[in-house]
Amino acid sequence: MDLSIAESAIRNFLIDDLLYDRNLKKLSADDPLLSEGLLDSLAILKTVAFCEETFGISIPDEEVLPDHFETIRAIGQLVERLMASPSGHLSGR
Amino acid sequence: MHTLLPQLLSEAAARYGERPAIVMDDRSCTYTDLEATSNRFARTLVGAGVARGDRVALWLPKSIDAVAALYGIMKAGAAYVPVDPASPAARLAYIARDCEVAALVTTTDRAASAEAAFGGEVPMRAVVYTDEKCDVVPLAGLPAIFPAELESQSPEAFQNPADSDDLAYILYTSGSTGEPKGVMISHRGSLAFVEWAARKFEISHRDRLANHAPFHFDLSTFDLFAGAWAGATVYPVAQRIAAFPAAVARQWADERLTVWYATPSTLILMLTRGNLAAYDLSSLRLLLFAGEVFPVKYLRALMSLAPQARFANLYGPTETNVCTCYEVALVPDGDEPLSIGSACSGDKIHVLDEAGRGVEDGSVGELWVSGPTVMRGYWGRPERTAQSLRAIRVNGMRVVAYRTGDLVRRRADGNLDFLGRRDHQIKTRGYRVELGEIEFTLNRHPAVDEAVALAVPDEQVTNLLKAVAVLKPGARVDENDLKQHCAATLPRYMVPESIEFRSELPRTSSDKVDRRALLAEMETTLRESDRRIESHGS
Numbered sequence: 318m319d320l321s322i323a324e325s326a327i328r329n330f331l332i333d334d335l336l337y338d339r340n341l342k343k344l345s346a347d348d349p350l351l352s353e354g355l356l357d358s359l360a361i362l363k364t365v366a367f368c369e370e371t372f373g374i375s376i377p378d379e380e381v382l383p384d385h386f387e388t389i390r391a392i393g394q395l396v397e398r399l400m401a402s403p404s405g406h407l408s409g410r
Numbered sequence: 411m412h413t414l415l416p417q418l419l420s421e422a423a424a425r426y427g428e429r430p431a432i433v434m435d436d437r438s439c440t441y442t443d444l445e446a447t448s449n450r451f452a453r454t455l456v457g458a459g460v461a462r463g464d465r466v467a468l469w470l471p472k473s474i475d476a477v478a479a480l481y482g483i484m485k486a487g488a489a490y491v492p493v494d495p496a497s498p499a500a501r502l503a504y505i506a507r508d509c510e511v512a513a514l515v516t517t518t519d520r521a522a523s524a525e526a527a528f529g530g531e532v533p534m535r536a537v538v539y540t541d542e543k544c545d546v547v548p549l550a551g552l553p554a555i556f557p558a559e560l561e562s563q564s565p566e567a568f569q570n571p572a573d574s575d576d577l578a579y580i581l582y583t584s585g586s587t588g589e590p591k592g593v594m595i596s597h598r599g600s601l602a603f604v605e606w607a608a609r610k611f612e613i614s615h616r617d618r619l620a621n622h623a624p625f626h627f628d629l630s631t632f633d634l635f636a637g638a639w640a641g642a643t644v645y646p647v648a649q650r651i652a653a654f655p656a657a658v659a660r661q662w663a664d665e666r667l668t669v670w671y672a673t674p675s676t677l678i679l680m681l682t683r684g685n686l687a688a689y690d691l692s693s694l695r696l697l698l699f700a701g702e703v704f705p706v707k708y709l710r711a712l713m714s715l716a717p718q719a720r721f722a723n724l725y726g727p728t729e730t731n732v733c734t735c736y737e738v739a740l741v742p743d744g745d746e747p748l749s750i751g752s753a754c755s756g757d758k759i760h761v762l763d764e765a766g767r768g769v770e771d772g773s774v775g776e777l778w779v780s781g782p783t784v785m786r787g788y789w790g791r792p793e794r795t796a797q798s799l800r801a802i803r804v805n806g807m808r809v810v811a812y813r814t815g816d817l818v819r820r821r822a823d824g825n826l827d828f829l830g831r832r833d834h835q836i837k838t839r840g841y842r843v844e845l846g847e848i849e850f851t852l853n854r855h856p857a858v859d860e861a862v863a864l865a866v867p868d869e870q871v872t873n874l875l876k877a878v879a880v881l882k883p884g885a886r887v888d889e890n891d892l893k894q895h896c897a898a899t900l901p902r903y904m905v906p907e908s909i910e911f912r913s914e915l916p917r918t919s920s921d922k923v924d925r926r927a928l929l930a931e932m933e934t935t936l937r938e939s940d941r942r943i944e945s946h947g948s
Contacts (some may be wrong), residue, residue, distance in 0.1 A: 337896070338898045354471065355496070357902060358653040359839065359871070359903075378684070379656055381654060
């Protein structure tokens with residue numbers, strides 16, 4: 318399956334730095350991350366911090382909602398939307 | 411006066427049958443429905459061979475079915491054993507073997523990983539699935555029960571064979587020697603807390619109670635059972651949104667919930683990341699918190715958002731459930747830590763010195779608890795139980811008390827101040843963790859020569875977990891390998907945030923690992939990195 322650059326960076330972060338789970342090597346962009354409790358609140362905060370740092374964006378607290386973290390693809394879409402909007406960049410603060 | 415927890419449900423069904431008992435995920439069920447479904451669960455379990463005194467594991471995400479199952483297990487005369495649904499299947503396998511469960515209630519998508527973790531030797535008689543799927547892996551050839559079979563059972567009242575000293579549930583907590591221990595709580599013990607709390611906080615059928623804590627965490631017993639005691643409606647937070655403070659805050663405000671009970675970590679996140687100040691919280695009348703120390707500055711902020719609500723700090727390890735309570739009558743103005751209050755739930759508290767003698771008010775001692783909420787013991791661990799539950803003399807009378815390991819001081823006004831631990835048990839995000847269990851797990855890795863787990867204090871989550879490891883000569887392993895190793899058996903909240911490698915560990919003069927020196931270094935590094943983040947962000 319083709320992953321965008323953002324999606325594959327997020328995927329690598331989740332597998333290698335957040336969940337430390339060998340069984341997740343097959344994790345795809347559309348696999349559910351939330352329904353099985355794979356990501357808890359601290360994991361969400363770390364994912365937000367990773368995306369902000371890696372992609373130079375700022376994710377407002379009110380965007381940190383289940384719909385945007387349901388799958389790797391959903392996180393990628395959130396990141397791309399914020400990268401495209403001028404106010405999403407750190408420099409725009 | 412009740413003798414069994416499921417009586418609370420049956421009475422609510424008789425009195426408030428058409429009122430909603432549970433609302434979750436746009437679904438709801440009335441007390442009549444919940445009573446009927448739990449009766450069907452009870453009959454199904456008894457039909458599968460579950461008898462009075464047995465244990466039945468629950469390993470599934472929160473759902474209305476999970477609530478019905480937990481009542482059904484108790485109605486069958488058995489104890490429910492809730493296993494963290496986010497934990498690896500290896501933990502389920504450990505717990506199921508440790509307390510020899512008679513049956514497992516789970517969902518079909520978990521069957522394959524459970525099968526792998528049990529490795530063919532499944533210590534139970536049946537598996538009940540709460541969902542239907544045709545291609546499910548049969549767990550070691552055990553009878554599998556699906557919802558259709560459940561539906562075929564009679565919904566009529568089920569004659570419960572248990573009595574009030576029988577176990578209602580077993581909650582597993584972290585164990586210092588690497589093995590989680592099952593805390594046995596009887597119906598009588600749980601009811602002593604539930605009935606005290608429901609009366610003290612005037613829970614009524616008009617209340618709408620939040621349920622944030624997972625069912626393996628004893629905060630959930632207030633939500634479920636005090637809710638049923640009153641015929642109130644309980645709103646469990648779905649797994650999908652539990653990790654999102656903004657989503658939880660919105661839901662609780664939209665549903666106009668009247669009672670919130672959560673850990674300070676959860677509430678602080680809702681305050682700092684959940685935009686709580688934007689919502690109308692006028693329906694909130696009672697906010698309870700427990701599980702860790704609530705830093706006063708956050709409590710103050712929360713109290714200013716709901717000035718009409720009652721606030722109370724509840725204290726008690728799993729072994730005693732809530733045994734002290736401090737109602738916060740006035741918004742605290744300084745930064746003095748909040749008191750844990752005075753005895754409740756019919757319990758008595760004793761502040762003793764090392765020799766077991768009472769200390770004077772104002773002096774530091776260890777908190778011991780006696781009374782109805784105290785556990786029956788640790789499942790299958792008579793020696794460990796004997797170390798924790800001991801006979802003490804109070805006014806010439808001999809009482810059995812639980813030794814908490816918490817250091818406290820009684821103030822002049824009779825309320826207790828919590829001062830810390832006498833051992834290596836710590837809290838992180840409201841979870842109780844024995845550092846020894848993490849160390850045991852790290853030391854089991856073939857490359858590790860010696861490892862130390864440390865709790866680095868953190869304002870928002872109480873503590874962050876770190877570890878330092880020394881490898882065996884020539885061994886090669888990286889940080890992620892060790893984290894993976896931990897995540898294979900430990901719940902995720904017990905996996906250290908970071909693992910550092912050293913060629914040796916600092917020692918005290920008595921040749922013990924110098925934890926204090928390591929911790930001091932970690933705290934310095936953390937403060938420096940915080941400063942970097944702050945200057946970067948401004």
